Every structure is written in structure tokens, then in C-alpha cells.
Amino acid sequence: MEGNGGFGPSQLFLADSRLALIVVNHLRHKALHRMFGVSRDQGNVITAVLLLGAADGAYEATRRITGMRPHVSGSGAALGASALRGGALGVAGPTVGRAPAFGTLMAVAILGGLAAPGLRRTAHKMHMAEQRLRATEQRVRRERIRRYEAARDHLRASAS
Numbered sequence: 052m053e054g055n056g057g058f059g060p061s062q063l064f065l066a067d068s069r070l071a072l073i074v075v076n077h078l079r080h081k082a083l084h085r086m087f088g089v090s091r092d093q094g095n096v097i098t099a100v101l102l103l104g105a106a107d108g109a110y111e112a113t114r115r116i117t118g119m120r121p122h123v124s125g126s127g128a129a130l131g132a133s134a135l136r137g138g139a140l141g142v143a144g145p146t147v148g149r150a151p152a153f154g155t156l157m158a159v160a161i162l163g164g165l166a167a168p169g170l171r172r173t174a175h176k177m178h179m180a181e182q183r184l185r186a187t188e189q190r191v192r193r194e195r196i197r198r199y200e201a202a203r204d205h206l207r208a209s210a211s
Contacts, residue, residue, distance in 0.1 A: 100177070108169025109162070116165075 083094045 104170045104173040104177075105166055107173050108166030111169040112162070112165035 079098065080091050080094045083089055083097050084091075087097055089097050
């Protein structure tokens with residue numbers, strides 16, 4: 052039906068994916084408003100800042116991890132991964148093993164834990180840059196007011 056101008060699977064996929072993206076975007080804006088109190092217009096900027104901070108944290112974590120060169124064979128790595136999974140399932144409880152995508156959730160949690168220090172450093176650097184910007188802005192404002200007052204006093208003195 053698709054070849055003769057009908058609504059086929061590819062158009063259905065595009066419509067569904069657009070709808071899914073719209074819903075995800077709406078949920079993103081809602082979460083940003085709830086967490087940071089930002090408007091919809093500011094949401095994209097906050098998202099960019101968060102993504103850049105996460106990218107920096109991921110880069111730093113990757114750099115640290117790749118800097119360590121453990122000498123482990125492939126079979127040893129597989130055995131270690133299996134033991135790690137078994138330990139995580141044992142700690143989380145017996146019903147977690149049946150949960151879909153538990154491994155993915157754990158991987159995201161571990162990577163998030165590795166990225167957290169980098170995110171904190173980035174947030175601190177952003178805060179310090181904002182403080183320097185505010186101090187500079189205040190200094191410029193005071194200087195401008197001083198010049199205006201000097202010009203006003205000079206004008207008054209010359210008028211007298």
C-alpha cells in the first residue's frame with residue numbers, strides 16, 4: 052500500500068517516532084522545571100549545560116579508567132563480570148533478576164557514580180565563574196556611576 056501513496060509502515064514509524072520525541076521533550080521540560088524551576092525557554096540552556104558537564108565527567112572517568120591497565124585475560128574478565136552480576140543480584144534481592152534491563156540500569160548507575168565528581172567540579176567552576184562575572188559587573192557599574200557623577204559635578208561647576 053505504501054508504493055501507491057497510502058499510509059504504510061514507514062509513515063507510521065515516522066509518526067510514532069515524532070510523537071515519542073514530543074512526549075520525551077515535554078517530560079524533559081517538566082523535569083527541568085520541577086528540579087531547577089526554569090521556564091521552557093531556559094530548559095534548552097540548562098540541558099546543554101548538564102550535557103556538557105556530564106560529557107566532561109565521562110571524559111575524566113574514561114581517562115582515569117583507560118589510564119589503568121589491568122592485565123586480565125578475556126576469560127578472567129568474563130568470569131569477573133559474571134561474579135559482579137551475581138553479587139549485584141544477590142544484594143538487590145531475588146526478584147531483581149527477573150527485572151528487564153537490570154544490567155543496563157546498574158551500568159548507568161556505575162557510570163553515574165564515576166561521573167559525579169566531574170559534575171561537581173564542573174558545577175563548582177560554573178559557580179565561581181558566575182561569581183567573578185557578578186563582581187566584574189558590579190565594578191563596571193560603580194565605575195560608570197562614578198564617571199557620571201564626576202561629569203555632573205563638572206557640569207554644575209562650569210554652570211556656576
